[in-house]
Amino acid sequence: MPFCPPVSRDRIISTFPKSYNPEACLQMKDDWDPKAKMACQDRAALLQGFDRLKMSKVVVVGDLNVGKTCLINRFCKDVFERDYKATIGVDFEIERFELSGLPYSLQIWDTAGQEKFKCIASAYYRGAQVIITVFDMADIKTLENTQQWLSEALRENEPNSCFVFLVGTKRDLLSAEECERTERDAINIAAEMNAEFWSVSSKTGENVQEFFFRVAALAFEDAILKDLETEPSTAQIGDGSILNDTALENAQEKQKKKSCC
Numbered sequence: 001m002p003f004c005p006p007v008s009r010d011r012i013i014s015t016f017p018k019s020y021n022p023e024a025c026l027q028m029k030d031d032w033d034p035k036a037k038m039a040c041q042d043r044a045a046l047l048q049g050f051d052r053l054k055m056s057k058v059v060v061v062g063d064l065n066v067g068k069t070c071l072i073n074r075f076c077k078d079v080f081e082r083d084y085k086a087t088i089g090v091d092f093e094i095e096r097f098e099l100s101g102l103p104y105s106l107q108i109w110d111t112a113g114q115e116k117f118k119c120i121a122s123a124y125y126r127g128a129q130v131i132i133t134v135f136d137m138a139d140i141k142t143l144e145n146t147q148q149w150l151s152e153a154l155r156e157n158e159p160n161s162c163f164v165f166l167v168g169t170k171r172d173l174l175s176a177e178e179c180e181r182t183e184r185d186a187i188n189i190a191a192e193m194n195a196e197f198w199s200v201s202s203k204t205g206e207n208v209q210e211f212f213f214r215v216a217a218l219a220f221e222d223a224i225l226k227d228l229e230t231e232p233s234t235a236q237i238g239d240g241s242i243l244n245d246t247a248l249e250n251a252q253e254k255q256k257k258k259s260c261c
């Protein structure tokens with residue numbers, strides 16, 4: 001099995017993360033899908049699915065200056081940069097988690113919002129499991145543009161293959177009333193986009209970790225369920241049947257050969 005260093009304690013997700021607002025969420029449930037849960041509990045499912053389960057691609061899009069880079073940096077590095085530095089083309093971070101006892105990573109792509117870099121950035125939309133469309137809660141025009149950003153990102157991906165999130169940043173700049181009004185508008189747009197809505201501040205860190213944990217949990221569970229659909233042998237193992245030692249050794253042997261190749 002490939003070497004995998006331990007995940008830091010604050011990236012261990014053991015319970016299913018809640019949505020920000022039940023009016024605009026992608027899943028109402030408060031626990032993992034039972035099938036996915038069983039597959040995770042099974043050591044053989046870990047070994048067989050390791051290659052494909054380890055990483056999901058997340059693409060972050062939205063107008064320039066809305067706070068995409070700050071959102072990613074707050075989560076991945078716990079820093080906030082006050083001065084604006086435009087992203088040139090794309091950049092990415094890899095963030096490692098442990099979910100239900102399994103290692104899992106998000107590859108988070110930060111794309112440029114500036115028009116002149118759009119053609120470079122859009123080349124990286126393909127193969128996304130998650131699309132995060134970002135707007136600035138203090139600049140309502142940027143909310144109106146999110147649907148355009150989403151359709152451009154979706155165009156590069158298979159239909160119904162992506163989870164979509166709509167994230168409002170800079171909530172620290174708004175009064176409670178302004179925040180409520182903007183969130184109401186955003187929830188309506190999220191419904192049209194079939195997206196889950198979150199309202200965050202990268203400056204204060206409010207809701208940032210909760211948001212990315214939610215992204216990781218939904219993408220991870222989806223990856224496991226898709227894996228069970230495409231590989232019936234894994235599904236059988238995931239049914240909870242107890243493996244005997246020979247079956248487990250065979251699975252380990254198979255995994256060794258895969259990593260070797």
Ligand SMILES: Nc1nc2c(ncn2[C@@H]2O[C@H](COP(=O)(O)OP(=O)(O)OP(=O)(O)O)[C@@H](O)[C@H]2O)c(=O)[nH]1
Binds near residue numbers: 066085171
């Ligand atoms: N007050 C406040 N300012 C923020 C927040 N997030 C970002 N900013 C500021 O907004 C500006 C733009 O942030 P970026 O993260 O660079 O914006 P971007 O969307 O990545 O911009 P492009 O790279 O051009 O696409 C910076 O000056 C940040 O300091 C926030 O939550 N609160």
